[in-house]
Amino acid sequence: MIKESKFESNVRNLHYGMVGGGEGSFIGDIHRKAAAFDGKCQLIAGCFSRDYNNTLRTGTNLGIAADRLYESFDEMAAKEAGRADGINFVSIVAPNHVHYSAAKAFLSNGINVVCDKPLVFRVDEAEELSELTERNKLLFCVTYTYSGYPMVKQARKLVKDGKIGDILMVVGEYPQDWLISTIENEGQKQAAWRTDPNQSGVSNCIGDLGSHIENTVAYITGLKIKSLCAKLDIIGEGRTLDTNGSIVIKYDNGSSGIYWASQVAIGNDNALKVRIYGTKGSLEWYQENPDYLKVTYLGQPLQIYHRGCRYIDSVASSRIPPGHPEGYYEAFANIYNRFASTLLKKNSGEIFNEDDFDFPNVKDGLEGVKFINSCVKSSKSGAVWVEL
Numbered sequence: 001m002i003k004e005s006k007f008e009s010n011v012r013n014l015h016y017g018m019v020g021g022g023e024g025s026f027i028g029d030i031h032r033k034a035a036a037f038d039g040k041c042q043l044i045a046g047c048f049s050r051d052y053n054n055t056l057r058t059g060t061n062l063g064i065a066a067d068r069l070y071e072s073f074d075e076m077a078a079k080e081a082g083r084a085d086g087i088n089f090v091s092i093v094a095p096n097h098v099h100y101s102a103a104k105a106f107l108s109n110g111i112n113v114v115c116d117k118p119l120v121f122r123v124d125e126a127e128e129l130s131e132l133t134e135r136n137k138l139l140f141c142v143t144y145t146y147s148g149y150p151m152v153k154q155a156r157k158l159v160k161d162g163k164i165g166d167i168l169m170v171v172g173e174y175p176q177d178w179l180i181s182t183i184e185n186e187g188q189k190q191a192a193w194r195t196d197p198n199q200s201g202v203s204n205c206i207g208d209l210g211s212h213i214e215n216t217v218a219y220i221t222g223l224k225i226k227s228l229c230a231k232l233d234i235i236g237e238g239r240t241l242d243t244n245g246s247i248v249i250k251y252d253n254g255s256s257g258i259y260w261a262s263q264v265a266i267g268n269d270n271a272l273k274v275r276i277y278g279t280k281g282s283l284e285w286y287q288e289n290p291d292y293l294k295v296t297y298l299g300q301p302l303q304i305y306h307r308g309c310r311y312i313d314s315v316a317s318s319r320i321p322p323g324h325p326e327g328y329y330e331a332f333a334n335i336y337n338r339f340a341s342t343l344l345k346k347n348s349g350e351i352f353n354e355d356d357f358d359f360p361n362v363k364d365g366l367e368g369v370k371f372i373n374s375c376v377k378s379s380k381s382g383a384v385w386v387e388l
């Protein structure tokens with residue numbers, strides 16, 4: 001089906017700064033492209049690296065004025081807060097150990113925050129950021145990418161509308177294979193910090209991938225984890241953090257879940273798959289084929305829902321007609337678009353509606369940190385049940 005393109009105001013109303021995302025990094029450039037997608041956000045400041053020369057090179061290539069390129073995020077937070085034309089929000093896309101102190105610096109200076117996952121290392125740090133966000137009446141978005149996919153939103157809608165009945169069982173998996181070799185010893189930057197507890201936190205694999213399963217399931221089902229039992233495996237010579245993990249979950253409604261995350265499962269790239277089984281039907285969404293959602297209603301043949309079609313409730317988050325695939329960039333852009341629209345509404349004093357908060361927030365980040373720490377606690381105690 002051909003349809004008209006969506007037209008939204010192309011005025012770049014919001015100005016933002018970035019922490020991390022310097023030359024040679026991974027996710028920062030994806031954030032920049034996603035934030036630019038809908039024309040609401042313009043990058044005007046940055047501390048892209050601990051190495052100021054990298055920040056200068058990156059900033060110059062991005063066309064940012066020299067006086068908005070900073071040596072540290074603390075300097076950026078203080079100086080931007082002091083300017084009449086200071087940034088409206090910051091995007092924190094540096095490794096995990098930077099998240100807490102950077103987010104705190106910007107929140108304390110009255111600046112809204114977008115931060116990548118996992119939010120922080122410890123539960124008390126996440127609670128502090130949550131309180132600070134509320135106290136200073138700011139918006140905080142945690143970029144759990146997969147909640148931005150239209151067919152994940154469709155799955156959430158089907159569960160909410162009771163179409164699959166009461167949930168009985170959830171199966172979530174996120175296998176990759178890129179850490180099967182110890183490439184951190186060969187100078188691979190992204191592997192080096194993820195396998196280092198000082199930069200990654202108490203977990204590598206569960207923090208990096210398990211947290212995505214936790215958030216995607218929570219977003220689709222609304223279930224809260226009551227307790228869990230985890231066995232985490234450290235695979236790879238010389239490593240001290242997990243690269244594989246199996247988790248059994250009890251949810252607050254009495255149902256069960258099984259999660260598996262791995263960075264050493266040969267043959268897998270980004271194979272996030274979530275299956276939800278209810279009393280009336282089941283759902284299956286697979287990240288590597290994200291425009292489709294498998295739905296089976298009791299006693300009926302398999303149905304395949306297709307992004308962008310008229311019968312899809314989440315059609316508003318689609319950008320192009322079905323058949324032209326959408327993916328990772330669009331999902332990230334959906335999160336930025338929602339966050340930016342809500343921030344623009346807040347700035348102009350408009351009344352919010354429920355949809356305005358359809359982006360992962362600091363409380364979702366807190367749930368993720370609780371999940372990661374509970375998995376590590378369970379595994380270290382011999383795979384015992386841990387209450388969240």
Ligand SMILES: NC(=O)c1ccc[n+]([C@@H]2O[C@H](COP(=O)([O-])OP(=O)(O)OC[C@H]3O[C@@H](n4cnc5c(N)ncnc54)[C@H](O)[C@@H]3O)[C@@H](O)[C@H]2O)c1
Pocket residue numbers: 019020021022023024025026027028047048049050051072073093094095096098116117118143144145189190193208
């Ligand atoms: N949402 C997702 O799907 C997703 C995907 C990948 C990574 N991530 C998250 O994004 C973050 C970054 O991951 P990555 O793979 O892009 O890392 P990376 O190593 O590729 O890039 C990190 C960047 O941060 C910079 N940096 C480090 N310390 C800094 C500091 N104190 N101040 C300013 N800049 C600093 C580095 O110089 C580098 O440019 C991590 O928290 C990771 O978990 C999320």
